[in-house]
Amino acid sequence: MREAATPAQRLRRVLLTVGPGAFWLVLFVLIPTLIVLVVSLMSRGSLGQPVPPFGLHNYVRFFSDPLFLEIIGRSLWIGLWSTLLVILLGYPLAFYIAQSRYKEVLLLLVVIPFFTNFLIRVYAWIVVFQKEGLLNAFITAFGLPPAELLPSTLAVYVATVYTYLPFFVLPLYAAVERIDWSLLEAAYDLGARPVRAFFEAIFPQTLPGLLAGFLLVFIPAVGTFVIADLLGGGKVTLVGNLIQLQFGSAQNWAFGSAASMVLMAMVLLGLWLYARTQGERGLDRLV
Amino acid sequence: MKRILSFHAGLVFAFLYLPILVIVALSFNQSRFGVRFTGFTLEWYARLFSNERILEYLTNTLIVAVVSTAVSTVLGTLLAVGLVRYEFRLKNALRYLLYVPVVVPDVVMGISLLLLFDVVRDAIGWPRLSLFTIILAHISFQIAYVTLVVRARLVLLDPTLEEAAKDLGATSWQTFREVTLPLIMPGVMAGALLAFSLSLDDFVITFFTAGSGSTTLPLYIYSSVKLGIRPEIHALSTLMVGVTVLVILLGVLFWKKR
Numbered sequence: 125m126r127e128a129a130t131p132a133q134r135l136r137r138v139l140l141t142v143g144p145g146a147f148w149l150v151l152f153v154l155i156p157t158l159i160v161l162v163v164s165l166m167s168r169g170s171l172g173q174p175v176p177p178f179g180l181h182n183y184v185r186f187f188s189d190p191l192f193l194e195i196i197g198r199s200l201w202i203g204l205w206s207t208l209l210v211i212l213l214g215y216p217l218a219f220y221i222a223q224s225r226y227k228e229v230l231l232l233l234v235v236i237p238f239f240t241n242f243l244i245r246v247y248a249w250i251v252v253f254q255k256e257g258l259l260n261a262f263i264t265a266f267g268l269p270p271a272e273l274l275p276s277t278l279a280v281y282v283a284t285v286y287t288y289l290p291f292f293v294l295p296l297y298a299a300v301e302r303i304d305w306s307l308l309e310a311a312y313d314l315g316a317r318p319v320r321a322f323f324e325a326i327f328p329q330t331l332p333g334l335l336a337g338f339l340l341v342f343i344p345a346v347g348t349f350v351i352a353d354l355l356g357g358g359k360v361t362l363v364g365n366l367i368q369l370q371f372g373s374a375q376n377w378a379f380g381s382a383a384s385m386v387l388m389a390m391v392l393l394g395l396w397l398y399a400r401t402q403g404e405r406g407l408d409r410l411v
Numbered sequence: 412m413k414r415i416l417s418f419h420a421g422l423v424f425a426f427l428y429l430p431i432l433v434i435v436a437l438s439f440n441q442s443r444f445g446v447r448f449t450g451f452t453l454e455w456y457a458r459l460f461s462n463e464r465i466l467e468y469l470t471n472t473l474i475v476a477v478v479s480t481a482v483s484t485v486l487g488t489l490l491a492v493g494l495v496r497y498e499f500r501l502k503n504a505l506r507y508l509l510y511v512p513v514v515v516p517d518v519v520m521g522i523s524l525l526l527l528f529d530v531v532r533d534a535i536g537w538p539r540l541s542l543f544t545i546i547l548a549h550i551s552f553q554i555a556y557v558t559l560v561v562r563a564r565l566v567l568l569d570p571t572l573e574e575a576a577k578d579l580g581a582t583s584w585q586t587f588r589e590v591t592l593p594l595i596m597p598g599v600m601a602g603a604l605l606a607f608s609l610s611l612d613d614f615v616i617t618f619f620t621a622g623s624g625s626t627t628l629p630l631y632i633y634s635s636v637k638l639g640i641r642p643e644i645h646a647l648s649t650l651m652v653g654v655t656v657l658v659i660l661l662g663v664l665f666w667k668k669r
Contacts, residue, residue, distance in 0.1 A: 152551035220416045241628075241651050243633055248431055261446050344517070348516075391515065
């Protein structure tokens with residue numbers, strides 16, 4: 125018989141397995157987050173670097189200026205509508221794929237854009253929307269004058285939906301695959317009409333996947349700066365653009381940190397609501 | 412109903428592929444501007460390959476991806492084993508910390524690491540922003556994904572297999588090497604692949620942690636696009652999409668064989 129491990133042996137095993145990874149996460153995830161919090165309470169130095177005195181002034185400035193509130197509102201608004209559009213496109217698609225004879229091929233067709241470089245996917249829409257682009261080629265072919273489609277909010281919406289659509293379809297597909305269809309039969313047997321049968325028997329089964337997919341799209345869509353930067357250039361400012369600007373040309377790291385904390389607070393609030401209804405298994409669905 | 416669903420699916424797939432196909436087509440187009448196809452050419456590919464810088468950016472991208480994937484796969488696998496097998500203090504705190512890189516927006520993660528490197532550099536004069544800092548940053552988000560993927564595999568494992576090995580006299584290390592690791596290998600491979608593709612794809616975190624001389628392909632594409640559309644970028648994008656498709660197809664074949 126083997127002997128039970130002594131406390132010292134157990135501690136050694138924990139340190140050997142969890143130790144290096146935990147150390148890494150503390151050093152490169154926890155501490156940087158705390159630094160952002162501290163810097164967000166500092167002031168702007170003459171070169172843009174954060175300096176004392178400490179205070180809540182960055183947050184006061186953020187929440188008292190309508191400009192910044194508008195940016196937050198716009199980020200949430202565009203994030204929300206993009207996510208709803210993604211659901212509108214992706215939800216039926218997941219059902220179609222799950223019931224298709226060629227589901228493996230179709231799934232592959234969703235996976236390919238998923239793994240295609242993010243910047244290329246955004247860049248593709250510049251090619252479509254630019255002045256001499258695809259869309260204007262169509263418009264002018266009908267004898268209409270070319271439209272100014274870049275930069276525009278429309279382009280930001282289209283590219284956001286496009287970029288995050290595969291993020292939604294894949295987790296939802298996993299949920300649709302596990303659907304117990306006998307419940308649908310039962311609903312019909314009990315006299316439910318098709319629409320009611322769907323919402324009573326099928327929809328609840330897809331809800332965990334739907335919520336996970338919602339967050340997987342909503343969080344990056346609210347936080348993005350690249351899409352608004354390349355397709356909304358100067359016209360559409362999101363909170364991500366604000367943060368990038370403060371750490372870039374505006375040179376105000378303290379204020380940029382405060383904006384980052386606000387963005388993070390919004391995300392954590394959404395996650396907290398999600399975790400309360402879905403539990404930790406729900407968090408695992410986000411990977 | 413079925414017809415509406417397939418019509419819808421057709422539209423969505425057209426939406427997903429139209430922009431990519433436009434880029435692929437334009438990369439072979441003679442005309443420098445516009446979307447009118449004026450004739451087939453490989454000129455943009457030739458120009459791309461005559462640009463020595465591209466090779467440097469490609470090398471940078473691959474160095475970052477390979478090194479960060481190797482480190483994060485080892486750390487993440489060990490972390491997953493410890494989390495599943497042992498009880499210890501602050502385990503819950505660590506579990507929540509693990510989700511942070513997954514859920515925090517990239518831009519926040521990017522600036523937080525930028526601040527960390529800045530604080531440390533102020534204190535000890537090192538490290539300046541370079542490939543090294545990009546690698547550190549990439550490991551920091553990859554590690555979470557690897558751990559969560561490997562952990563999902565580990566919890567499905569029958570613990571009696573490990574106990575049997577120990578009863579037969581194997582040490583902890585032998586048990587891990589001979590029993591646990593081979594059984595979770597598919598999970599480790601999947602985690603490593605995910606980590607690798609996340610590194611190749613990352614722009615935002617790289618953007619904040621890169622210095623001069625550490626340009627990667629996504630950084631190059633971004634700065635070129637800011638300067639305007641160029642057919643060379645169509646060619647580069649087409650090649651990158653081609654490699655993506657190839658790797659996915661190889662992966663599928665590999666998985667099917669097993």
